[in-house]
Amino acid sequence: MPGDWPLVGRTEELRLLAERPAGAVLAGAAGVGKTRLAREMVANAGASVVTRWVTATASARDLPFGAFGAVLDGVLPPAANLLGHAVEAVRTGARPSGTLVAVDDAHLLDDHSAAVVHQLVVRGVATVVLTLRSGEPTPDAITALWKDGHLPRLELQPLSAVETTVLLEAVLQGAVERSVARRLWELTQGNALYLRELVAGEQEAGRLRPLDGLWLWSGRPTLSPGLAELVQARIGSLSDAERDVVELLAFGEPLDPALLCKLAGNDAVERAEVRGLVVVDVVRDEVRLAHPLFGEVQRARCGVLRARRLRGRIAEALAGAGGAQAEVLRRGVLAMESDLTPDPDLLTVAARTAAGRADARLAERLARAAIAAGGGFAPRLTLASVIVGHAGGADEELAELTANARTDTEHVQAAALQVDAYAFMTGRPELAGAVLARAQGAVAGRAASTELDALRAAVDAFRNGGAATAALAAATLAEPGLSDSGVAHASWALVAAHGLRGRLDGLELAEQSGVAAARRSLDLGWMEIPIRAWHGMALLLAGRLAEVELIGRELTERFGEMPLANGACSLVNGRVALTRGHVAEALRLLREARAGLAPFGPAGGWMFACLADMTIALAQSGSRGPARQTFAELAALPPTGLAALAVEGALAAAWVEAADGALSTAVAHTRHAAELAADRGAQEVMALHTAVRFGDRTSAERLAALATRVDGPFAAVAAAHAAGLATDNGAALTAASREFEEIGVLQHAADAAAHAAAAYTRKGLRGSARTAAARATALAERCPGASSPALRGAATPLPFTEREREIAMLVAAGLTNQAIATRLTVSVRTVEGHIYRACGKVGVNDRAALAALLRDGSER
Incomplete structure (x- = not known):
């Protein structure tokens, strides 16, 4: 990391300072960046002014002129009017452009030094910038500077979450994963000094590191000695009662004010608030530590036995505070790590809650604790579900769970978990089908059989997602008495099947039904993510x-x-x-x-x-x-x-080929994708329109048919694009471009405009071609860094046939003639012939010159 971190989030302050020739007072909490801002102002002043940097310290506070000792050493005479001599001494060597005096930690100035600063400002003989810590006693002469209107006082705020991210990425010289940036901001609350120490410590420990151009952070932070010392200095010395308040919050925040007062005493809590150690949120009626790092420091300093006892006290106090899921989960975690006798029922409910919130690792810990405390089928069900979720398998655990199922409900629960594991987690839907067949033979009641139908619909949606799947899911949802699990799985199946087919009617209602069921159940909370994500996929395709x-x-x-x-x-x-x-x-x-x-x-x-x-x-x-x-x-x-993913894999292969210029191969991949998307019209539209973007003129009829069956605006515009390309109709292509822009798919719009430019050019309509090309360029500029075959063709409008351009682009990509022949399944002689004719059309002599002509500088 650089020695001096860049200054971020202080543009307005710098502007104000530049407009105030007298200077300013920069106030704020320790570490907020006052000194850094003052140094920036001194640097901005440049060499045209004489600068004096003065640092006040507690140790020099008892010495007259102590802060200016280095400046005044040997200068002040043993006479009266020392103040006047001191002011002149500070100005010694002043230039016509003036003197700039920066005083760091001005709240620590002795009275004589404070008087010097006051005179420099009042007499207007120097620009003065002061930093001081908010809330600290400050000499009267300094306080008078802003109270009497001589200097403005700027109260510096901590960096915002956005500013913290900007600073991190500037320092680390790379993108920072958003949850990492958020966690670092939450821990430091925008305090730049704390952030710097924390980042340095986590980098040194190897927990904060780059991967594939993205900075990631794993594990919990360990406070470096430097950071711990800074935070401890801000906390200050604590009485035993105050320490109890801080430690109780360190392990259990947020806490209800009445509950905290019951645990630590009214006086102690009130003193902690006055000292700025805790804050009371009157809206939420809860107490938190004033800074997250206070908790980190206190937890690190607390012994194991004391920590277990404190967690137990909080867990017992929370037992009577209500039964909301969040409180049950918090109480379960505290109890698990305390000196209390384990309660299997509490731990089981807490484990299910953690699993429902997709916190698999915490759920596993709680479930194992519940089993160890004597829990039965329920915690084993939760344990198996989270092992499947983050370990990708757990066949033994699943088999044992099935063997221990006794009732219809337990058979269905075990089957549901295995279906989720095999179909959704590990990509083995054939095993999920076998599980359902076995479960069907094990259950006796109609209700259980209907539950298995819901699971069967989900598996079918995963495998194919056609009309039959949608019908089964809809019929199952219509059955009375369906459990939350059945509703969630059948709703997911209906959303996926209808969405991929492009049928949006009733989709939102199915999503809402599934999400409501998932939220009602502690075990199904995770299903909200795939249900809503697949609804999003349907809307995206539309x-x-x-x-x-x-x-x-x-x-x-x-x-x-x-x-x-x-x-x-x-x-x-x-x-x-x-x-x-x-x-x-x-x-x-x-x-x-x-x-x-x-x-x-x-x-x-x-x-x-x-x-x-x-x-x-x-x-x-x-x-x-x-x-x-x-x-x-x-x-x-x-x-x-998953059939839908097979389509996406084929399209990924197509784009790889297209990036090299092998458009015939790319189109073949898109057609294969369209074949895979049979009975899923919205996906077929996506696949065929990708072929159109690559210049394919054969998909117009099929896209026109699909546009009559697929909901949403995209299919109709894709069909119009294909028709315009097939008929070389520049006006129709321009209209399609405008409709794509209205939908918000800008790169599609740019491609259609590029196709329009080419169509106009072929018909000799140069003015229209220039207008369409300008439109394509303007749209492409709204997609920074994006490229496509159509845009590349518009950028280099050369008189090639489609095959000549394809081979020329592969030459530009660096492929040999033999490699091109293999890639396109043609003979080397055919490749050589196309290269020869292409060179002749543009007046170059060999393939190297042809490559140089086409290369767009984007090689990576």
Whole structure:
């Protein structure tokens, strides 16, 4: 890290300081950045002024003129009017442009030094910048400077979350994963000094490190000695009663004020508030530590036995405070780590709550504690579910759970878990089908059989998601008495099947029904993520991007703190950005998604979808090498068994080929994707329109038919784009471009405009061609870093046939004639002939000159 961190978030303060020739008083809490801002002002003053930097200290406070000792050493005569001599001595060597005096920690000035500063300001003989700590006793002469209006007082606030992220990325010289930036801000509360110490310590410990261009942070922070000392200095010495308050909050915050007072005493809590150690939120009626790092320091200083006793006291006090899920979870965690006798029922409910919030690791700890305390089937069910979720398998645990099922309800619960494990987590839907068959033979009642139908619909949706799946899911949802698990699984199946087919009627209602069921059950909270994510996918395919963005924001707000869920949320948001053409933003979000998903393996196909989108984004950015590398990672994943993902894999392969210019091969991949999307019209539209973007003129009739069956604006515009391309109709292509822009898919709009420019050019309409090309360029500029075959063609309008351009682009990509022949399944002689004719058309002599002509400078 650099020695001096860049100054962030102080633009307004610097502007105000530049406008105030007399100077200013910079006040704020310790570490907020007062000294850094003062140094920036001194640096901005330049060499044209004489600068004096004075640091006041507690040790020099008892000495007359102590802060100015270095400046006045040997200057002051043993005479009267020492103050006047001191002021002149400070100004010694002043230049016509003036003198700048910066006083750091002015609240520690002795009275004589304070009087010097006062005179410098009042007489207007120097620009003076002071820093002082808010809330500390300050000499009257200094206080008078802003009270009497001589200097403005600026109360510096901590950095905001956004400013903290900007600062981190400037210091670390790279993108910081958003949850990492948020955690660092939450811990430091925007205190720049604390942030610097924390980042340095975590880097040195190897927990804060870059991966694939993204800074990640694993584990809990360990306070470095320097940071612990800074925080302890701010806390100050504590009485025993005050220490109790701080420690109780360190292990149990937030706490109800009445409960905290009962545990620590009214006087102690009131003193802690007056000293600024705790803050009371009157709206939420809760007490928290004034700074998160206070808790980190106190926990680090607390002995193991005392910590266990404190947690036990808090857990017992919370037992009578209500039964909200959050309180039960908090009480369960405290009890698990306390000296109390374990309560299996409490630990079981806490484990289920943690699992429902997608905190798998905490749920596993609580479930194991519940089992150890004598819990039965319920905690084992939770344990198996979270092991499956973050360990990607646990076949033994699942088999044991099934063997211990006795009632219809338990058989269905065990089957549901195995279905979720095999179909959604590990991509083995054939095993899920076998599980359902066995469970069907084990249950006796109709209600249980209906529950299994809901699971069967979910498996079918995972495998194919066609009309039959939608019908089964709808029929199951219509059955009375369906459990929350049945409603959640059948709703997910209906959302996925209808959405991929492009049928939006009733989709929102199905989503709401499934989400409500998931939220009602402690065990099903995680299902809200796939239900809403698949609804978002349906809306994305339909071209209703604003609604998908809303889903992405809501999922992030609700689940963004939970590891697997955070990765899934970033994937949803990254997919929207990619569809809009915001490729750089999409890559950042998708890298965050991959980092969040990595510890969980290929769970639920999330990683497959992430790598497929990353491949496409990299290809669209022109990063051919990284795109191929990411596609290789994608190809190495185990099969997901999810038909919808097979389509995305084929499209990723198409974009890799297109990035190199092998458009005929790319189109073949898109047609294969369209075949895979049979009975899923919305996905077929996406696949066929990708072929159109690559210049395919054969998809217009099929897209026109699909546009009559697929809901949403996208299919109709895709069909119009295909028809315009097939008929070489520049006006129709321009109209399609405008409609794509209205939907918000800017790169699609740019491609249609580029196709329009080419169509006009072929018809000799040069003015219209220039207008369309300008439109394509303007749209592309709104998609920073994005590229596509259509845009590259518009940028280099050369008189080639489609095959000549394809081969010329592969030459520019660095492929040999033999490699091109293999790639396109033609003979080397055919490749040589096309290169010869292309060279002749543009007046170059060999393939090297042809490559130089076409190369766009985007090689990576």
